[in-house]
């Protein structure tokens with residue numbers, strides 16, 4: 001399906017009606033297990049001598065269409081989905097690291113990912129050094145012999161911080177390290193991290209890809225041209241016999257022969273055969289079906305939501321009661337230059353803004369506003385709003401909130417698909 005463009009792949013890749021009773025839509029295969037024709041077939045499937053389904057923890061047909069479709073949509077070699085975006089990040093980190101190893105990460109992260117890296121993984125001996133990835137000297141200084149990957153988010157919310165992916169990838173690659181981008185807030189057509197040097201992308205499917213706030217899911221996508229054999233640091237896991245699976249070496253069997261043509265699946269093979277099989281955080285076929293429906297309209301929704309966000313950000317920037325707007329598509333943003341470089345259609349649909357009246361004014365805005373839903377998610381088809389200081393970050397002191405980039409007057413907006421004039425009018429009424 002390589003010859004087709006992403007919007008076409010979003011509808012067709014990874015699925016063949018001829019294999020599915022001519023069903024035009026992708027069916028939901030609600031089954032845990034698959035009947036082996038005879039003893040030999042069972043043995044061959046288990047030994048990976050024959051491709052096919054065994055038990056749905058290791059893969060299932062509806063989920064597989066989603067994985068193949070999203071890989072094709074990114075021009076990538078493979079993908080493995082998980083029960084949530086947090087699970088996708090967690091199990092990618094666990095697949096790449098072992099005790100004593102470390103990640104170098106941007107501090108501008110989704111709160112759950114910061115906690116995972118800063119506290120949860122630390123208990124397992126995996127450490128994270130947080131540095132401004134765009135500060136090349138700081139990045140170089142943070143990388144050491146035990147670093148296994150560099151991690152950041154394409155565009156972080158609510159600050160609008162943009163990772164200079166080309167520059168960061170060049171430094172990571174010079175050290176033989178992969179760059180991982182959590183691109184939940186800006187899937188293509190907004191940004192394809194593989195166009196700018198990333199080697200692995202993760203997504204919370206819960207957000208713009210699902211797009212309707214109906215289900216949690218996550219996915220890891222592998223570009224397929226990274227050489228894991230070039231670097232000694234990977235010889236104790238990805239490039240080593242794996243005792244959990246017949247001592248298979250994932251790099252030698254699924255990577256080395258293929259990476260030169262960009263078809264390595266070493267990481268995804270390990271994610272499936274080790275992480276999914278042994279930890280078990282699978283996406284259900286029902287969830288996969290929701291995400292397949294979302295993906296069909298993603299190219300349209302993403303552009304509309306990004307455009308409405310730009311119009312609203314520009315409107316807010318000119319409003320007398322608004323103190324600041326952290327939308328990196330505004331020329332006044334410190335991230336404007338990078339946003340222009342990486343986001344042809346605008347840097348997504350989520351941004352923060354502050355009111356001159358501070359904490360109280362922000363809380364009043366939330367109480368007054370109609371049409372916008374006050375809740376913790378982002379990138380639903382409906383417009384969402386949250387006052388972080390009184391909700392998600394209420395346990396922190398004002399000083400700690402400031403450090404986390406969450407000032408007391410911050411209101412985070414996730415712009416949906418409503419008519420943008422209705423949104424602007426609703427915001428003006430509440431202000």
Ligand SMILES: *Cc1c(COP(=O)(O)O)cnc(C)c1O
Nearest residue numbers: 084085086110184204206216217
């Ligand atoms: C929401 C989100 C996650 C976590 O995803 P869940 O599906 O909620 O587990 C991770 N990273 C980013 C950037 C997110 O926005």
